[in-house]
Amino acid sequence: MSAAISPLAPRTYPELSPIDGVAIATAEAGIKYRNRTDLLLVTLDEGTSVAGVFTTSKCPSAPVDFCRESLRGGRARAVVVNSGNANAFTGRKGRETTRLTAEAAAAAVGCRTSEVFLASTGVIGEPLDAARFSGLLAGMAQRAEPALWREAAEAIMTTDTFPKVATRQAEVAGTAVRINGIAKGAGMIAPDMATMLSFVATDAAIAPAALQALLAKATAPSFNSVTVDSDTSTSDTLLLFATGKAGNEEITDAADPRLAGFADALDEVLLDLARQVARDGEGARKEIQVTVEGAENDASAKRIAMSIANSPLVKTAVAGEDANWGRVVMAVGKAGEPADRDRLAIWFGDVRVAVDGERDPAYSEAEASAAMKADEIAIRVSLGLGSGRWTVYACDLTKEYVAINGDYRS
Numbered sequence: 232m233s234a235a236i237s238p239l240a241p242r243t244y245p246e247l248s249p250i251d252g253v254a255i256a257t258a259e260a261g262i263k264y265r266n267r268t269d270l271l272l273v274t275l276d277e278g279t280s281v282a283g284v285f286t287t288s289k290c291p292s293a294p295v296d297f298c299r300e301s302l303r304g305g306r307a308r309a310v311v312v313n314s315g316n317a318n319a320f321t322g323r324k325g326r327e328t329t330r331l332t333a334e335a336a337a338a339a340v341g342c343r344t345s346e347v348f349l350a351s352t353g354v355i356g357e358p359l360d361a362a363r364f365s366g367l368l369a370g371m372a373q374r375a376e377p378a379l380w381r382e383a384a385e386a387i388m389t390t391d392t393f394p395k396v397a398t399r400q401a402e403v404a405g406t407a408v409r410i411n412g413i414a415k416g417a418g419m420i421a422p423d424m425a426t427m428l429s430f431v432a433t434d435a436a437i438a439p440a441a442l443q444a445l446l447a448k449a450t451a452p453s454f455n456s457v458t459v460d461s462d463t464s465t466s467d468t469l470l471l472f473a474t475g476k477a478g479n480e481e482i483t484d485a486a487d488p489r490l491a492g493f494a495d496a497l498d499e500v501l502l503d504l505a506r507q508v509a510r511d512g513e514g515a516r517k518e519i520q521v522t523v524e525g526a527e528n529d530a531s532a533k534r535i536a537m538s539i540a541n542s543p544l545v546k547t548a549v550a551g552e553d554a555n556w557g558r559v560v561m562a563v564g565k566a567g568e569p570a571d572r573d574r575l576a577i578w579f580g581d582v583r584v585a586v587d588g589e590r591d592p593a594y595s596e597a598e599a600s601a602a603m604k605a606d607e608i609a610i611r612v613s614l615g616l617g618s619g620r621w622t623v624y625a626c627d628l629t630k631e632y633v634a635i636n637g638d639y640r641s
Contacts, residue, residue: 239510249377252276252474256371260364263315281307286467292319305439308342335365401496406479436475444485453501459512514631526619538566546628554599574615
């Protein structure tokens, strides 16, 4: 965990009220870090629905494989998360660790191993010894409390400099419900889901299939639209739990209009968490919001926006507060998507720097430079080809990123 807190960290943190049916415990297992919590157990009441989205990496971690199998049952009773070791690229030993951890968690909570979900984050390729922490789970289950959401977010941090939490309220069929979420992520962050670890819970009653559809839809403009360094992790896991304790009639169809308010609130929670991940990018000093409009379709707009957001030249220009629109032009051109140079317009903040394929006739270096000094840098590109539009969230690239990753294993 980095010593210095990101300058983009929240000045205050929201108070996350308990979710009925959810209890939380953390512990110091000493997996990699000393004098800090690195183990999280979340217990869930019987009947809790679960949905999940995971990395598309062809080298997934053992916990990701385990979660995918558990997800088939649609129900969850326990989540175990460790930081400091990803249990990825660990072969047979990694699979044995997931089995032993799940068995210990199931015994501690009193459920089937198929109702247990696991996640690990940290160094890839190092064996994770379940004996280091599985013996702690029984005691953690006994002392789990409903209100420890901030502590849960702190326990899953690696190079994060601040805990990431979000909460919203909504109504489902006239019943008040709450959504709480936590996330971790600062490096090895790029879409293809979920680019980090995140755990979200609600007291709404929503059937697993409907919950899965809601989560998949909400992921696209949030966690699948954030990038720090273009690198997709082996361990990306996003899990959404619905305990059903709010008392509404269980909703079985994601398209049910009674879920409209809930869907909006879920979108807000995931986008809030995703932006916090971007703002805590390793070494980050500025958040970058890239919006591409006027593309042939939304998918094309997203690919161009990602090309801009992932460009080291664009990211370093932002770090240096240089309104270098030439680098944006480069990133648009290399994206492999339809674009017309002579229709292109580019803005940094509210300052249009280029239009109709050349520098804006009214360009002001002073205005452009002033726009680049903000903590949040909005880059907008208009292609003039259609109605496609997408926004991607990213951060600048600084010397600190190299320093953090140059000695990550040491």
